[in-house]
Amino acid sequence: MERYEILRDIGSGNFGVAKLVREKWSGELYAVKFIERGQKIDEHVQREIMNHRSLKHPNIIRFKEVLLTPTHLAIVMEYAAGGELFERICNAGRFGEDESSVLHSQPKSTVGTPAYIAPEVLSRKEYDGKIADVWSCGVTLYVMLVGAYPFEDPEDPRNFRKTLQRILSVHYSIPDYVRVSMECRHLLSRIFVASPEKRITIPEIKKHPWFLKNLPIEFMDGGEGALQNAKENDSSQSVEEILSIIQEARTPAEGPKLGGQFLGGSMDLDDLDADADIDDIEMSGDFVCAL
Numbered sequence: 001m002e003r004y005e006i007l008r009d010i011g012s013g014n015f016g017v018a019k020l021v022r023e024k025w026s027g028e029l030y031a032v033k034f035i036e037r038g039q040k041i042d043e044h045v046q047r048e049i050m051n052h053r054s055l056k057h058p059n060i061i062r063f064k065e066v067l068l069t070p071t072h073l074a075i076v077m078e079y080a081a082g083g084e085l086f087e088r089i090c091n092a093g094r095f096g097e098d099e100s101s102v103l104h105s106q107p108k109s110t111v112g113t114p115a116y117i118a119p120e121v122l123s124r125k126e127y128d129g130k131i132a133d134v135w136s137c138g139v140t141l142y143v144m145l146v147g148a149y150p151f152e153d154p155e156d157p158r159n160f161r162k163t164l165q166r167i168l169s170v171h172y173s174i175p176d177y178v179r180v181s182m183e184c185r186h187l188l189s190r191i192f193v194a195s196p197e198k199r200i201t202i203p204e205i206k207k208h209p210w211f212l213k214n215l216p217i218e219f220m221d222g223g224e225g226a227l228q229n230a231k232e233n234d235s236s237q238s239v240e241e242i243l244s245i246i247q248e249a250r251t252p253a254e255g256p257k258l259g260g261q262f263l264g265g266s267m268d269l270d271d272l273d274a275d276a277d278i279d280d281i282e283m284s285g286d287f288v289c290a291l
């Protein structure tokens with residue numbers, strides 16, 4: 001971690017904090033996600049890292065490397081300076097349906113921000129991650145086009161109970177005041193279907209008229225910008241190296257502690273509340289629920 005200078009906090013998620021850093025020799029800015037060593041480094045974390053490493057696309061945050069600190073596993077990645085999608089929209093207005101803006105923002109997964117979570121995940125049923133992700137992508141699309149979260153009553157946006165009822169209602173329909181094209185409305189209504197079995201699938205989306213309209217070449221199957229595999233990945237680390245670092249991070253940090261901080265650690269992580277519970281985290285505009 002000595003190769004990087006920590007500049008400031010940029011956010012926190014379910015697993016830890018993200019910080020903005022500068023690589024000392026190149027002056028390049030990166031984002032680093034710090035996850036506490038020990039049991040938090042489970043197979044999901046490993047899978048997220050390995051999947052991230054294998055993705056190379058102009059619209060996906062690029063993975064750089066993983067490092068170990070005395071207390072944390074540090075995941076170094078490209079820094080997305082654009083900020084949060086919702087804030088970008090609040091500040092700069094919603095996207096036009098034909099606007100081909102590239103968002104340098106990490107696509108949201110179903111883990112993390114409650115406003116994006118599919119009903120079957122909220123109700124803690126067994127669920128298929130891919131189908132639940134279709135819902136989350138639908139929320140992202142809606143937020144981009146409408147500039148508000150779906151399911152919120154605009155008159156009563158903080159009424160989480162009402163919002164939840166709308167998410168869980170089998171026959172949710174997009175209100176008339178939402179101004180999107182007919183095709184888009186149709187696509188969204190096929191996404192926001194509470195029962196996962198009836199929800200539109202990715203192959204169906206790829207054939208949907210709204211998706212196909214003005215589709216940039218790089219999004220066509222096999223197009224130039226299509227996802228490339230890890231072979232060309234410019235990560236300095238091999239799969240084996242990454243796996244061995246992750247393995248080492250599974251052993252909880254040891255050593256002389258002073259007020260929760262490890263002596264000799266070069267980082268300032270004292271503002272990290274690694275035990276913060278998701279329910280304690282205030283996320284503006286998002287709802288947190290316990291069903």
Ligand SMILES: Nc1ncnc2c1ncn2[C@@H]1O[C@H](COP(=O)(O)OP(=O)(O)OP(=O)(O)O)[C@@H](O)[C@H]1O
Nearest residue numbers: 010011012013014015018031061078079080111112
């Ligand atoms: N590469 C990045 N560039 C800029 N900001 C980032 C980057 N990665 C994370 N962030 C910021 O840090 C926050 C926390 O990121 P993190 O990935 O830990 O959590 P999350 O994506 O919100 O959810 P989860 O914990 O489920 O992964 C993000 O919401 C974002 O604000």
